[in-house]
Amino acid sequence: MPARFASIGVVGAGAWGTALANAAARAGREVVLWGRDAALMETLAQRRANPAHLPGVALADSVRPTDDLAAAAATDAVLLVVPAQASRAVATALAPHLAPGTPVVTCAKGIERGTSLFMTQVLGEACPRAVPAILSGPSFAADVAAGLPTAVTLAARDGAVAEALAAALGSASFRLYHSEDVRGVEIGGAAKNVLAIAAGIVGGRKLGASAGAALIARGFAELMRFGKAYGARAETLTGLSGLGDLILTCSTAQSRNYALGLSLGQEEGLHPPGKLAEGALTASVLVAMAQARGVDMPIARAVEDVLAGRHGIEQAIGSLLARPQKAEA
Ligand SMILES: NC(=O)C1=CN([C@@H]2O[C@H](COP(=O)(O)OP(=O)(O)OC[C@H]3O[C@@H](n4cnc5c(N)ncnc54)[C@H](OP(=O)(O)O)[C@@H]3O)[C@@H](O)[C@H]2O)C=CC1
Numbered sequence: 001m002p003a004r005f006a007s008i009g010v011v012g013a014g015a016w017g018t019a020l021a022n023a024a025a026r027a028g029r030e031v032v033l034w035g036r037d038a039a040l041m042e043t044l045a046q047r048r049a050n051p052a053h054l055p056g057v058a059l060a061d062s063v064r065p066t067d068d069l070a071a072a073a074a075t076d077a078v079l080l081v082v083p084a085q086a087s088r089a090v091a092t093a094l095a096p097h098l099a100p101g102t103p104v105v106t107c108a109k110g111i112e113r114g115t116s117l118f119m120t121q122v123l124g125e126a127c128p129r130a131v132p133a134i135l136s137g138p139s140f141a142a143d144v145a146a147g148l149p150t151a152v153t154l155a156a157r158d159g160a161v162a163e164a165l166a167a168a169l170g171s172a173s174f175r176l177y178h179s180e181d182v183r184g185v186e187i188g189g190a191a192k193n194v195l196a197i198a199a200g201i202v203g204g205r206k207l208g209a210s211a212g213a214a215l216i217a218r219g220f221a222e223l224m225r226f227g228k229a230y231g232a233r234a235e236t237l238t239g240l241s242g243l244g245d246l247i248l249t250c251s252t253a254q255s256r257n258y259a260l261g262l263s264l265g266q267e268e269g270l271h272p273p274g275k276l277a278e279g280a281l282t283a284s285v286l287v288a289m290a291q292a293r294g295v296d297m298p299i300a301r302a303v304e305d306v307l308a309g310r311h312g313i314e315q316a317i318g319s320l321l322a323r324p325q326k327a328e329a
């Protein structure tokens with residue numbers, strides 16, 4: 001019997017798309033990797049590498065680069081791996097090429113600005129005949145591409161679909177847990193990026209490891225409160241895609257969000273330029289959504305105040321420390 005999801009389309013040939021294409025190939029799938037830049041995709045096909053986005057990694061033999069979106073859509077399941085704010089436009093272009101019922105797994109971590117929609121909600125609007133799913137968890141593209149052990153969560157409303165997709169993409173080094181809690185998985189990935197900027201600021205200001213641990217714990221309390229208000233399950237928020245990814249991203253400058261915070265903390269401005277830091281784009285919408293449901297998120301708000309130029313770093317730190325004493329919750 002042919003394997004379910006024998007072929008996988010990966011839409012987006014950045015760091016994460018390229019790493020996931022290799023992971024799917026390692027799992028035995030035939031992979032079509034789409035990128036919008038024809039010249040870059042030609043380079044990928046010729047050189048079997050993506051030096052622009054994932055240097056030092058060879059493209060697996062069963063990955064076929066293309067700039068033809070229809071070719072990526074003509075697969076058994078599609079991974080959508082473009083930045084959160086580009087996801088609607090790319091999904092809209094993808095939609096007419098998809099067979100009805102094709103799973104489309106968003107791998108972006110963010111919330112759409114302007115609509116306040118989570119990534120699978122954007123998919124639902126842009127690709128109404130597809131089956132939306134989400135993949136998220138603690139996983140640097142470079143680690144996955146290098147075949148280092150990594151574990152993530154794949155969620156779809158239909159648990160059997162999530163399980164089959166997880167089985168199709170998993171390998172000895174890339175372990176996928178399946179879940180039906182789509183909302184929980186997408187909230188963890190979006191919120192942790194904003195909190196990681198705060199962790200980077202703590203690192204850049206050399207406030208110490210104790211402050212860093214406090215930031216993760218109190219940041220996690222914010223993520224939990226937000227998640228509960230928006231219908232996530234607690235066990236998802238304490239799992240790979242919530243706490244797991246928060247710990248990873250708040251721990252190292254390998255994270256672009258942490259690196260952004262680090263340079264803010266060192267007063268070097270919004271460096272490193274040109275690197276995607278999803279948290280900087282999600283912060284304002286996350287804070288607005290928290291306010292709309294009466295959720296207290298002082299750390300996320302402080303990040304947003306700094307990014308918007310309303311507060312300097314010292315003022316933001318001072319306002320967090322000056323909060324009235326309260327019970328731990
Ligand atoms: N990198 C990582 O370790 C991980 C990333 N993620 C998430 O994956 C998502 C993508 O990140 P990542 O791959 O790292 O980002 P990169 O910056 O490495 O790549 C982004 C890719 O998206 C493409 N793209 C951007 N805008 C558009 C658009 N409007 N239309 C078509 N293609 C577009 C870019 O194309 P071009 O090169 O032409 O600009 C590029 O190929 C983010 O949401 C991120 O949070 C999740 C887990 C791990």
Ligand SMILES: O=C(CO)COP(=O)(O)O
Nearest residue numbers: 137138139140255256257
């Ligand atoms: O989401 C990630 C790891 O799980 C990647 O984090 P950055 O986008 O901050 O680099």
